[in-house]
Amino acid sequence: MGDEWRVGRRGLMQASLAAAMAGCSTRDSSFEPAPALAPIRARTDRIFDIAVCLRPFRPAGPRVETERLGDVLVVHNYGHGGSGWSLSWGSSTRAVQLAMQASPAEVAVVGCGALGLTSAILAQRAGARVTIYARDQLPETTSARATGEWTPDSRIALVNAAAPGFAAVWEEMARTSFKRHRDYLGLPGTPVEWIDQYAVSGDTPRTAQSAEASSRTATEPAPEFASYARSIRDLTPQWRKVPADATPFKATSVARGEVMVFNIADYGHTLMNDFFIAGGQFRRADFRSPAQIAALGKRVVINCTGYGARALWKDESLVPVRGQIARLIPQPEVRYGLVYRHIMTVPRRDGMVVQSFTGGERQGYGDANEVPDRAEAEQAVRTLAELFVQSA
Ligand SMILES: Cc1cc2nc3c(=O)[nH]c(=O)nc-3n(C[C@H](O)[C@H](O)[C@H](O)COP(=O)(O)OP(=O)(O)OC[C@H]3O[C@@H](n4cnc5c(N)ncnc54)[C@H](O)[C@@H]3O)c2cc1C
Incomplete structure (x- = not known):
């Protein structure tokens, strides 16, 4: 499980978060303090864009x-x-x-x-x-x-x-x-940058757990995507545990990785x-x-x-693989990304990206529908809001 922990977002999406946390703690038991983290204003009325495209x-x-x-x-x-x-x-x-x-x-x-x-x-x-x-x-x-x-x-x-x-x-x-x-790091406009990304595990409500599980099993048998990240594990840092109570997240366990982002x-x-x-x-x-x-x-x-x-x-x-991202109005003070339940956020300069992976990597496989799904975007933002004790 420690291996999945090192491969970043893709591994996080595949592994159960709790299991990944266990892998993390056996590999490295030292805590790293978290910097002060501004909360994300996770409100559906702040969605200003929903974009769909087909992965080729x-x-x-x-x-x-x-x-x-x-x-x-x-x-x-x-x-x-x-x-x-x-x-x-x-x-x-x-x-x-x-x-x-x-x-x-x-x-x-x-x-x-x-x-x-x-x-x-x-x-x-x-x-x-x-x-x-x-x-x-x-x-x-x-x-x-x-x-x-x-x-x-x-x-x-x-x-x-x-x-x-x-x-x-x-x-x-x-x-x-x-x-x-x-x-392209350090250039005007920040085309490329490194950010912290937090993998957060909370007390997922039982109803939400079963809804997520059924959406994962409802579709056809998963195409088995190839995974190669182990061969380049030297390029990016390992994930490390962070004390949950030192973060603004309503969470039971938290780990931090560092990822490269393209604005x-x-x-x-x-x-x-x-x-x-x-x-x-x-x-x-x-x-x-x-x-x-x-x-x-x-x-x-x-x-x-x-x-x-x-x-x-x-x-x-x-094969088309449909994907959708929603963007919340950018918050310049939020310079970290999140992985929580089936949601991922990336604090891009042109908008806080919120993406849902309820169906895992197979989500959208063979689906050429490019019509935005506002309900999916709003659900993702509401899930995100659970993490912040007080939504700003
Ligand atoms: C939701 C989502 C999230 C993603 N996230 C990431 C990510 O985080 N990181 C990552 O690395 N990748 C990501 N991807 C994948 C990435 O977006 C694609 O792999 C990439 O955009 C493909 O680029 P491309 O230049 O091949 O194609 P495109 O961007 O589609 O460009 C194709 C070009 O060809 C032109 N063209 C096509 N047909 C014709 C024609 N007949 N005549 C003239 N011109 C034509 C188009 O006009 C366009 O200019 C994501 C994809 C999706 C859908």
Whole structure:
């Protein structure tokens, strides 16, 4: 159980919190004092945004490989499930290496999400002139609706379908990405930062426990997602216990980890600026077929169309995994995240993200419905409110 404890949010979501706490105490019995923590104003009338998007999941793992379209070399770089931001730099490094083997002076990138932008910037750094073609710029993409945490093996492949050797490829991508994200720490706008995250266990009401348990068993047998985080456990600190009475939480036990957060609005803005400052061009385009991409007249194209690749490249192995985040009005004084029962919060600068995982990792698997569910968001905020003796 100690192992789950070290792998962070994903492990926390999988393990029962109480069991995880037990693992924590056997590994390290020393308490660390908690800094003064401002309470979260967990009120449903403070929800100002609910966003839904589809994680572009491939059971075999992301597609990073070449394909020929006549004279055009296409390098695919899509299908990163719940890890697209986390793995972006590492995956795009591989894609750009494949693209630059042909030493092109110009590169076209299709897609302007996390994968498209990082591919475009890396191709510029490799010496190419780059044009991004996309239906949507970053603020309108799936990438803009992500939670914004370092979660490099979240819904990245299935155990029984991952390509041979994928674990090693994944590790290389994760390590490369981790280094590149570090370059964005301490910049104006705080595109990337480290925060404390608290895993909190309280006296869950019996009715809520049984409701959560039944929602977990009601769905089909779970797809078994691959887990690779153990191979990079040296990158992030261990979780440690914190005295519950030194926190503002109505809790029976508390532990603290430190996690890397992507402030999506600032990060996206910074990446777009970096791309344009380096001479990048953007053209709005909605491709209906690969032939239209071949007709662009570019010899090398990096395809970063995310879930859009299902229709455009007829890749039916792409599975939508629906996810929803709600945002509460930001509280600058709250610089910590929480995991409590099936709720997670991330104190992003552009809003306090509140996300519900009642169904665990399988939640939303195969579900392409992008309609926001306000009731789910409100329930998550009400659950969060239980933690604060007095809601501010
Ligand atoms: C609720 C939720 C939370 C998440 N949280 C995290 C997290 O905390 N950390 C993390 O690392 N990942 C997270 N993810 C996953 C992450 O958001 C995705 O893996 C990532 O956004 C995929 O990026 P992308 O660039 O491949 O695709 P997208 O962001 O979807 O970009 C695709 C681009 O291609 C363009 N395009 C598509 N089709 C066409 C076409 N036919 N013609 C022209 N242009 C086209 C689009 O317009 C867009 O510009 C989360 C996902 C969800 C749903």
